Amino acid sequence: MIVCVLKIAVVAIENPVGATRPGDGQRLQHPSSIANAVRPTNIRSNQEGPAKMNFQEDQEGTLLHLLQTEFSQAGDMLSSLAGKSLTIAPSQLDLREIRKLSMVLSAVFPSRTIKVVQHARGAVSGEVVLFLDHDSTLKMCSQLDDGKIHSNRLDASDQELVLEVGNMMIISSLSAIGRLVQTPLYLDSPYLSIDTLEAFLHPLTNRTPESEHALVVQAQLNLASESTAACLLLLLKSSFMDSVSTTMRAHERIDHGV
DSSP: OEEEEEEEEEEEOSSOOSSOOTTSSOOOOOTTOOOOOOOOOSOOOOOSSOOOOOOOHHHHHHHHHHHHHHHHHHHHHHHHHHTSOEEEEEEEEEEEEGGGHHHHHHTTOSSEEEEEEEEEETTSOEEEEEEEEHHHHHHHHHHHTTTOOOOSSOOHHHHHHHHHHHHHHHHHHHHHHHHHHTOOOEEOOOEEEEEEHHHHHHHHHTSOOSOOEEEEEEEEEEESSOOOOEEEEEEEOHHHHHHHHHHHHHHHHHHTTO
């Protein structure tokens, strides 16, 4: 069994920029996309100041546990749809400076990338972008399509497959965070585009966002005989990410009986 590393970055900024917009690249509406919502409570987010993203070990464990549950369910659903065993499991959280994302991610995506983009709306607004390595994604599509020989580009059925995988992974990550802070999260239909990693990251890393750090979640995506590198970026308001941090600290106090 081949194991690949999946890196998911949660970026907190007040006004998301740099993510691909409809019309900027190849776009394909996904008919089976799901608008995911989590029931709200009275937990409030701080509307002033940058996100306080100083996560401690126990706080990281809380979010990792939620991600593990959501990714496990997503893997089961994808396995059922594909008829092949596919698992996704988070393993580690890291804080990264946004200005260093290019250096970190370029090692994972040396050439063209496939992007699945969804817009978050409602109480939490912004963009969510899933990056997939272009060449290894083609191989993955071939493996999931019983070894069909693919050209050097995605055909219509490949695009539907990538959108399905991206949609489930994005929903899973937002659902985990939404459950943590009990905030309603809604997603529009995803679309797909192909470009270089630099084309997306350049406008993001060459500005001064409200928050200068990204939360990177490392995980493993396991497929029987093929793998692909992926990276999920959540470009959400920093006030929401502040709520995530505050709630994680509250979980830590409860766990310690404070």
